[in-house]
Amino acid sequence: MRFVRSLGLAALAAGLVLGCGAAFAASAEKGKEAYVKHGCWACHGFQGQGGVTGPKLAPEPMAVEAFTAFVRSTNRAMPPYMEAILSNDELADIYAYLQTIPKPADYKSIPLLNQ
């Protein structure tokens, strides 16, 4: 069973890597909706900033291949999101949304963080 699942995940990851066209077509706007609908915000915050319950996702998200492989196959605290509940298109949209989140200012320029 584990072997079959691993094969499937490898194929999926390969497909996403090859199918960069899907990333082209991805919609950050739809991705923002999907990010909320699928509960990503719950652990990572609405802007992917992370917190004690989930790591930072944005800005500068990890490479799409690693991101996709993790979402589909993780065995850690975050359960995997299988295609049955999160389509490849939605996943690509979410990644596109994370890419749009701007870098924060240097904390040294924020007076509240220099008290």
Next chain:
Amino acid sequence: MARKSPQSEPRLEVSRRKFLAGVTVAGAATAVTPPVASAATQATSPSAAPAPRVPSALPPSMHVAAAETQTPKELAQSRIGGVPGSDFMMDVIKTLDIKYCPSNCASSFRAIHESMINYGSNKMPEYLTCTHEESAVGMAHGYFKIAGKPLMTLCHGTVGLQHATMAIYNAWCDRVPVIIVGGNDLDAAHRPPGVPTFHSAQDINAIVRDFTKWDDTPVGLQHFAQSFVRAYKISMTPPFGPVAISLDAGLQQEPVKNNGEKLYIPRYVASSPPQGDTGAVKEAARLLAGAERPVIVADRAARTENGIRLLVQLAELLQAPVVDMGGRMNFPKTHYLSRPPTVVNNADVVIGLELSDFWAVVNSFIDNGEHGIGINQSKVKPDTKLISINSSELITKSNYQDFQRFQSVDVSMPADAEATLPALIEAVRSAIPNDRKAAIEKRGEAAKKAHAEAKERTRQAAALAFDASPISTARLVMETYAQIKDLDWSLVASSGNVSNWHQRLWPMEKHYHWLGASGGYGVGYGAPASVGAALANRDLGRFSVSIQSDGDLMYAPGVLWTAAKHKIPLLAVMHNNRGYHQEVMHVQRLSNFRNRVASLGGDMGPIGTSIENPDIEYHKLAESMGWWAKGPIKDPAQLGPAIKEAVAVVKSGQPALLNVWTQPR
């Protein structure tokens, strides 16, 4: 409230307990001399010569007017033929310097209630009106963590104690003393029928016995005096904990009778806290002095400011990093040896001080859906030596447990950490060989560098989503700090989860800068504990601030009214993420594990986990109970000015609340 109103006239029988037949009050500390109606006064009472009936058209004479409008003399005077037993109880209570009695009134303790406010002049303790027993115990919980002195609470024996139980459980897990006195009418043949009978039980304390240190049911006044002082002493001996006294309504109401027996009030003498065994202290010192990478982990180690000083001494002596688990304010956050929990991973010796659980400090468990198995691994190397000083081992109970999986340790001291630290420090000082001192100093230099780097990383992480709406928790915390930093502030509670930004970013150094959390994870602690701690801070002239979550406030929001009623200044800045966020994540994760899309039902989180549609207007809720309030604040630019305004209100002596819409964590 109907549930607590007796449905029949008060009985006049005064002799149903033969064991009370005659007492002379001659206390070691207190003599009872309350007013007693004289026989002459009783003979001329209006009942003996009722006023004649006159036509209503005529103006009443002074005598008639008095008969119609004033309390009849026989009621104005004692009808029980002696000093009420509850007056003697007040004499006992007053010897123990208990300042407040937050309570929700009830018929089963009406006699001691009356004695407290009339005979006792409503001082030491002062009765504080609460709208829920859970709030009353929660207030006592928060109060102790500032004042270091326990409060008592009166509650109805059955339904009231049932309301109070979660707060008592929290106090138990958090090692906080609270003296709970539950009214109960034991004598089935004489107690009023109806509600007072329904609300009586054979053993009211049974419901809290598993999470109190001790309980008793006194059956005589002398028994009460002994039990109350004993209860106080037990609760105030580390490890602290709540205690319960079941107080019979008959015993409260009946008179003290003189049968030649002398009532006395036992003198309270504080017990010294248990210290670690000398041999175990020496062995712990040997391991620490010889360690290459020792780590100190503290949870409820510092009971007082002196505990912090002692921990700093030990840490600097060893140049060992300190992980403060946050059960109390144990170690200054500004100190270069203050480090995050991950530092235990490379330790060769770990000493745990008053840890609620050692297993979780040196093991990790990731819930990946494999229920009870998950990913479970040790964080430390197999040969890492573990030392424990923990007084909780002295009060373990079987039914309710607040420890996790069993962790073997190499040196185990069931003792109070703060009391043991002076001996341990001396033993470590003696055990460090001269040729190790240079290496230890070098360890300190590395710690300073690591601390500075971690501080930088933390601040950069706080900058993420800093301008987001809803407002980021880092922004919430730092906007608050900006407005209070020049005051003598005390963060009395932080309910919900703001990613520990206050712990990571505020320069917490004093014992009252942080009080820890609920202990038992019972949601609903934050609001009442904040009010209780703010009460203690008010008396000390300090400024109290809380981070108040939405879910926590909605358990028993009536405590807001208590704060306004008793003029308890508190700044409550809400972390309103509009959900039971822990459960948002749980249900979302379970949906994923089962390969199903979580059903949201029109809310943000899975059905049953959101507090929205409609949104609760907490600012209006607070306003309706006498608070200054503002909200909802969603724009981060508006937050600072609003907090500034609220701080001015709190400084004037009023409570103030800001309803702030926040990011989830």
